[in-house]
Amino acid sequence: MKFLGLSFSELSLKQTCDALLTRPAGAAFAYVVTPNADHLERLRRNPALRPAYESALLRLFDSRFLAHCARALGQEAPPVVTGADLTAALLPVLVGDRVAVVGMQDAAFAALRARFPGIHFIHHNPPMGLLNQPEAFAGAVQFIARVQARFVFFALGSPVQELLAQEVMRQGEATGLGLCIGAAMEFAAGTRRRAPAWMQHAGLEWLHRLSQEPRRLGPRYLLRAPRVLVLLLAEAAGFRAGSNR
Numbered sequence: 272m273k274f275l276g277l278s279f280s281e282l283s284l285k286q287t288c289d290a291l292l293t294r295p296a297g298a299a300f301a302y303v304v305t306p307n308a309d310h311l312e313r314l315r316r317n318p319a320l321r322p323a324y325e326s327a328l329l330r331l332f333d334s335r336f337l338a339h340c341a342r343a344l345g346q347e348a349p350p351v352v353t354g355a356d357l358t359a360a361l362l363p364v365l366v367g368d369r370v371a372v373v374g375m376q377d378a379a380f381a382a383l384r385a386r387f388p389g390i391h392f393i394h395h396n397p398p399m400g401l402l403n404q405p406e407a408f409a410g411a412v413q414f415i416a417r418v419q420a421r422f423v424f425f426a427l428g429s430p431v432q433e434l435l436a437q438e439v440m441r442q443g444e445a446t447g448l449g450l451c452i453g454a455a456m457e458f459a460a461g462t463r464r465r466a467p468a469w470m471q472h473a474g475l476e477w478l479h480r481l482s483q484e485p486r487r488l489g490p491r492y493l494l495r496a497p498r499v500l501v502l503l504l505a506e507a508a509g510f511r512a513g514s515n516r
Contacts, residue, residue: 272349274341275311275502279349280329287331287352288360294448296368296421301328302436302449305354308334308477308496310429315502323433326440328448331357336474337503344507353476354452358424358459361450365390371418371447373397373411373435374426375456383460393418401431411435416444423449426456 272279282290291303304327306314314320324330332338332349341348366389372380373395380394395414397407415423416439423445425432432451439445457463465471466479481492 272347274332274349275337275499275506276314277306277311277324277330279306279332280352281350282329282352283350284352284356284360287329287357288364290329291361291448292364297446298448299443300415300440300445300447300449302423302425302433302440302451303327303329303331303357304433304436304451305331305333305352305357305453307353308337308499309491311337311502312495312499313430315498320430320433323430323437326437327433327451334474335471336477337499339474340500340503341507344503346503346507353455354450355455355458355465357450358452358455361422362387362390362459365422367391368422369393369418369420371395371415371420371423372426372456373415373423374428374432375460379457379460379462382462383456386460393420397427401427402434408435408438412439412442415439415449416442419445420447423447424456425449425451426453428453 272281280287304324306324314324331352333353335351338348338351369391371393375383375394375396377396384392395411397411398404401408401411412435425436427435432453436449436451439449454463458465466476470476470479477492481488
């Protein structure tokens with residue numbers, strides 16, 4: 272489904288998990304992205320990032336807030352499959368699998384491994400500012416190619432994780448499936464608290480995260496992300512105009 276300039280998957284969470292789990296473990300590397308309002312606003316400002324999203328195997332819509340806004344405007348929205356929900360659904364069924372995690376501090380990774388002792392985890396935590404450190408970036412690409420994990424969880428934040436996954440696929444030496452899921456691994460590890468279920472369903476998960484990290488997330492949620500609403504209003508107007516023809 273085309274929405275706000277990107278083509279999104281129309282699979283439900285269960286359908287997405289089934290599709291990912293049935294993909295052969297030794298298949299050539301591909302990756303999944305989970306764009307939310309912040310990602311979409313960044314793509315508006317920096318179209319050069321678009322290929323990193325368009326090259327993905329799946330683009331999963333990660334914003335219940337925007338979905339609610341779209342429906343309020345009479346526009347259809349893609350099914351919401353958040354990176355956090357996808358991670359929570361997949362990890363319990365990966366017992367015995369080789370799973371790589373790129374990102375996460377050592378303490379958070381240790382907590383993750385303790386929660387899922389049946390998974391064979393491999394960890395690589397590249398330095399901050401990865402896009403400005405060519406050697407470290409290349410090292411992360413080589414790590415993923417070397418470990419040949421069934422799943423690679425990219426916990427680096429956007430757009431670093433998407434650009435890294437794109438480069439891994441471009442080089443063609445890795446196998447498995449990459450999931451660009453940001454902070455989802457910390458939720459899974461229990462080192463960061465996720466919003467209550469009622470806030471998630473109401474599209475207010477962003478507000479919960481803002482209350483936890485106001486200094487870091489304030490500019491994202493209060494200044495940049497709301498600009499996507501302008502794009503949504505324009506798209507909704509075009510949607511209605513087309514429906515009335």
